[in-house]
Amino acid sequence: MMTKTTTSSALALTLAAVFASLLIASLEMLTRERASASKAAAELRYLGQVLDMDNQPAAFTFVSLPIDNRYLEVLGLGEAAQMHIALRNGEPYAAIVPSVSNTGYGGAIKLLVGIDFSARITAVRIVSHRETKGLGDKIESQQSDWIDSFKRRSLNNPKPSGWAIKADGGIYDQFTGATITPRAVVRQVAATLEVFAAARLTWLADSAPRESLDVEP
Amino acid sequence: MKTDSSRQHIFDGLWRNHPVLVQLLGLSPLLAVTTTLANALGLGVATLAVLIGSSITSSILRRHLSETLQLPILSLLIAAWVTAAELIVRAYAYPLSQELGVFLPLIACNCMLLDRAQNFAIRNTVCRATLDAVIVGSGFLSLMLVVGAIRELFGRGTLFADMYLIFGDIALNWVRRPFNGDYQMLIASMPAGGFLLIGFLIAIKNLIYNRRHRPIDVPKPGAKRVRTTGKII
Ligand SMILES: Cc1cc2nc3c(=O)[nH]c(=O)nc-3n(C[C@H](O)[C@H](O)[C@H](O)COP(=O)(O)O)c2cc1C
Numbered sequence: 001m002m003t004k005t006t007t008s009s010a011l012a013l014t015l016a017a018v019f020a021s022l023l024i025a026s027l028e029m030l031t032r033e034r035a036s037a038s039k040a041a042a043e044l045r046y047l048g049q050v051l052d053m054d055n056q057p058a059a060f061t062f063v064s065l066p067i068d069n070r071y072l073e074v075l076g077l078g079e080a081a082q083m084h085i086a087l088r089n090g091e092p093y094a095a096i097v098p099s100v101s102n103t104g105y106g107g108a109i110k111l112l113v114g115i116d117f118s119a120r121i122t123a124v125r126i127v128s129h130r131e132t133k134g135l136g137d138k139i140e141s142q143q144s145d146w147i148d149s150f151k152r153r154s155l156n157n158p159k160p161s162g163w164a165i166k167a168d169g170g171i172y173d174q175f176t177g178a179t180i181t182p183r184a185v186v187r188q189v190a191a192t193l194e195v196f197a198a199a200r201l202t203w204l205a206d207s208a209p210r211e212s213l214d215v216e217p
Numbered sequence: 218m219k220t221d222s223s224r225q226h227i228f229d230g231l232w233r234n235h236p237v238l239v240q241l242l243g244l245s246p247l248l249a250v251t252t253t254l255a256n257a258l259g260l261g262v263a264t265l266a267v268l269i270g271s272s273i274t275s276s277i278l279r280r281h282l283s284e285t286l287q288l289p290i291l292s293l294l295i296a297a298w299v300t301a302a303e304l305i306v307r308a309y310a311y312p313l314s315q316e317l318g319v320f321l322p323l324i325a326c327n328c329m330l331l332d333r334a335q336n337f338a339i340r341n342t343v344c345r346a347t348l349d350a351v352i353v354g355s356g357f358l359s360l361m362l363v364v365g366a367i368r369e370l371f372g373r374g375t376l377f378a379d380m381y382l383i384f385g386d387i388a389l390n391w392v393r394r395p396f397n398g399d400y401q402m403l404i405a406s407m408p409a410g411g412f413l414l415i416g417f418l419i420a421i422k423n424l425i426y427n428r429r430h431r432p433i434d435v436p437k438p439g440a441k442r443v444r445t446t447g448k449i450i
Contacts, residue, residue: 005283006283008280008281008283009281009282009283009285009286009290010286011281012278012281012282012283012286012290013286013289013290013293015278015281016274016278016290016293016294016297017293019274019294019297020293020294020296020297023297023298023301024297024300024301024304027301027304027305028304031304031305031307031308031309034308034309035304035307035308035311038307038308038309038310038311039311041311042311042312042315045312133401133403133406133407134401134403
């Protein structure tokens with residue numbers, strides 16, 4: 001009797017394990033292609049949100065480059081990170097740079113900043129933040145169009161003194177009862193533009209098609 | 218929790234023995250992700266699918282489960298189905314999988330699944346186990362939808378926002394704003410608001426139920442589980 005139950009439940013455990021492995025392995029194989037396509041589409045949507053794609057997403061491709069260590073601190077990035085170059089019809093069009101402000105009210109505010117190669121901002125989007133709902137969350141594009149006030153701005157437009165919220169003598173609006181959050185975002189966007197100005201030529205060179213490297217040895 | 222084979226009891230999961238409203242199972246996903254109808258639909262359907270899968274497989278193996286190996290085997294089956302669901306969601310609704318984040322794999326920890334496997338599926342035929350899973354899972358899903366709709370409506374002033382996470386671009390303009398202008402009631406989107414809402418829904422359910430059924434069900438003293446809002450049948 002004892003051995004019978006033991007064999008029987010050993011059989012059940014084996015069956016369950018085999019079934020579990022088969023189910024997961026076969027589904028993984030069946031969905032692999034679809035999953036990577038979905039992921040690529042999501043990435044395009046994610047990076048595309050800071051680009052003006054004129055409804056031509058197909059014209060854009062992306063090259064990812066590691067960000068040079070010396071820029072990481074200014075960009076608020078703790079560890080090695082990547083930036084992306086958007087190519088339009090194969091030509092470098094804009095840099096898409098992740099950037100984090102640590103001077104917000106509720107902790108890190110993660111930004112995605114798009115800057116075209118004439119050094120103008122294409123768009124800025126908030127990736128994540130923990131600002132207070134109803135106060136600081138107006139930086140989200142779903143909550144208000146404040147974040148669009150960065151569009152087409154550059155380091156010279158406005159002048160450096162204008163790169164601040166109105167309370168600090170700049171040109172950007174603050175929110176009623178919340179000046180810390182927009183101040184943090186404006187500063188970080190300006191800092192990102194400065195990094196772009198310093199790294200622009202390197203990024204351009206690195207994103208250019210390198211035919212010599214593509215040749216098979 | 219004895220198994221009653223009479224017909225009338227198999228539908229209990231929808232109302233009289235509702236997994237959340239009576240047994241308070243699966244509260245964590247319920248409170249965490251139901252800030253919008255889209256999230257609630259996504260997680261609710263995934264949970265329903267996993268429940269059906271795990272009930273069927275548990276029932277198939279029911280003659281071979283010894284007391285000692287029952288728990289590991291059932292957990293293994295549930296974990297396998299959850300992983301399967303995660304793979305499918307990631308392939309066909311990638312943005313939803315990003316939005317649900319850790320709560321998708323955490324379905325495995327929803328006690329409702331183990332409860333149905335342990336207390337029903339392994340004591341019943343595959344047919345009945347499937348039916349039970351469909352009913353209990355639908356009870357869970359429909360409550361998720363109610364809570365999600367109410368929280369989205371009051372918390373963000375919208376309905377059907379974010380449906381594109383599941384249905385893709387065709388759903389981009391499904392969003393409805395029933396109120397004029399900007400409308401937000403912050404507490405509705407916060408976990409506290411979710412708790413309050415569940416509390417009210419339980420109260421309403423008990424009100425209706427107790428009106429119809431006298432004498433009132435009172436939990437038996439010394440009952441095995443204490444976190445319940447009525448008698449677990
Ligand atoms: C609970 C609480 C949450 C707050 N959240 C924010 C916030 O998310 N963003 C922000 O800029 N200010 C927030 N504030 C307000 C700031 O403390 C500060 O008063 C506000 O930015 C106005 O700054 P000012 O005095 O320079 O005008 C919050 C205040 C309280 C009491």
